[in-house]
Amino acid sequence: MYEPKFTTKVIILFNLFLQKLNNLTFDGMMKKSSFGLVSLLIFTLLFTSCKEKKSELALKQNPDTPSIQYAQGFSIEKNADYTVIRVVSAWPGASEEFSYALVPREKLASITLPSDAYDAIVPTPVDRMIVTSTTHIPAIESLGALNTLVGFPSSDLISSTEARKRIDEGSIRELGTNENINTEIALEINPEVVVGFGINGTNKAYETLKLSGIPIVYNGDWTEQTPLGKAEWIKFFAPFYQKEAVADSIFKTIESSYKEAKVLAQQALDKPTVLTGGLYKDVWYVAGGNSWMSQFLKDANANYLWKDTEDTGSIGLSLEEVLTQGQKADFWFNPSLHTAYEQLENANPHYIQFGAYINRKVFSNAVRKGETGGILFYELAPQRPDLVLKDLISILHPDLMEGYETHFFSPLQ
Incomplete structure (x- = not known):
């Protein structure tokens, strides 16, 4: 038996109501205007109900999209058939937005996507991936997908113990440098996707691989300016492995741990002053007031001396400017890549004028x-x-x- 659609039922009911209204006697005409208002009200309610039904249907057809709370550089849109990742900040100042469709393998044959609608279409879950930044390694390893990594440029930069084992076994191939990837080796290992890192949109190796049919997907995790914003890029990798729930759980644990530490820091009775950076040739680069490092120092309840600047990256200053403002700083973090006090003194004799040097309060993240x-x-x-x-x-x-043992920062030797 044919069952009218909800919208059809609305129209039928409304027409019946109008027929009754038109059949009113002359004596009832005075009431007709009131009936008209009632009819309008009923139609409005029915139409609203119709829209609500459509919304409910839409929700059933489009499951909840993964929530992105802190990261500004990407978004995820999920529907019943595939997932779309949009990257709006592949590098600083990027004006181009990239969109990538991630389609489950079992649905590839039944879904037709216009090739010009997306910058890449990637079957999931991915079995063979090339990544190009060491910041990509921990996310993949946390998701339990390190076995999918088959190539990396400048692999000596990788610190992960498990990743190094795979490099030694030959499971992760050396690809040269990110700016000049060895495309012959890359094509030989036949990745299903290359997750690219770029400072602009120009990379000839990426173009060569793309022309060979290998999807290139840009990751802009390094452009994020907040600690939790960077960490949330684990959710970028999750759809490639169909592990969104795993990524969400991992991130929630990190977020909770970070917030607890931030609350703890507020219990400190003092707020020590902090200097950052060091000289490169004749320019001293300190972290800007809206930078990643500055946010860490703020949350650690420190008085960072350049916290009021608006820069999101580094600020280039003269030695004289830094001496004027930072000579009496209580702590000094990340003096370029120097890891020993003797290195500092040999690099520039003016370093010994800083109070943090004299009081042995210099700490490095490069040790x-x-x-x-x-x-x-x-x-x-x-x-x-x-x-x-x-x-x-x-x-x-x-x-x-x-009794806490640090993971990254160490006092200079």
Whole structure:
């Protein structure tokens, strides 16, 4: 038996009502206008109900999209058939938006997507992936998908113990450098997708691989300016492996750990002053007031001397400017890549004028390295901001975290 659609039922009921209204006698005409208002009200209610039914249907057809709370550089849209990842900040100042369709393998044959609608179409779950930044490694490893990594440029920079084992076994191939990837090797290992890192939209190797039918997907995790914003890019990788729930759980744990540490830092009775950076040739680069590092120091309850600047990256200053403002700073973090006081003095004799140098309160994130020289901080810190914050709190407010062993920062030797 044919069952009218909801919208058809609305029209039928409304027409019946109008017929009754038109059949009113002359004596009832005075009431007709009132009936007209009632009819309008009923139609409005019915039409609203219709729209609500459509909304309910839409929700059933389009499951909830993964929530992105802190990251500004990407978004995820999920429907019943496939997932779309949009990257709006592949590099600083990027004006181009990239969109990627991730389609489950079992649905590839039944779904037709216009090739010009997306910058790449990737079957999932991915079995063979190339990534190009060490910041990608911890996310993939946390998702239990390190076995899918088959190639990496400048693999000596990787610190992960498990990843290094796969490199030694030949499971992860060396690809040269990100700016000049060895496309012959890349084509030979036949990845299903290359997750690219770029400072602009120009990379000839990427173009070559793309023309060969290999999807290129840009990841802009490094452009995020907040600790939790960077960490949330684990959700970018999750759809490639159909592990969204796993990524959400991992991120919630990191978020909770970070927030707890931040609350703990507020218990400190003092707010030590902090200097950052060091000289490169004749320019001293300090972290800007809206930078990633500045946010860490703020959350660690420190008085960062350049916190009021608006820069999101580094600020280039003269030695004289830094001496004027930072000579009496209580702590000094990340003096370029120097890891020993003797190195500092040899690099520039003016370094010894700083109070943090005199009082041995200089700390570096470049001391701890992987077995082939990769700096652990640059690889793991973006994924584990909670550990970075706890390191800083233990250094700045040692009474709040007695016995804590740092993961990234070490005193200069």
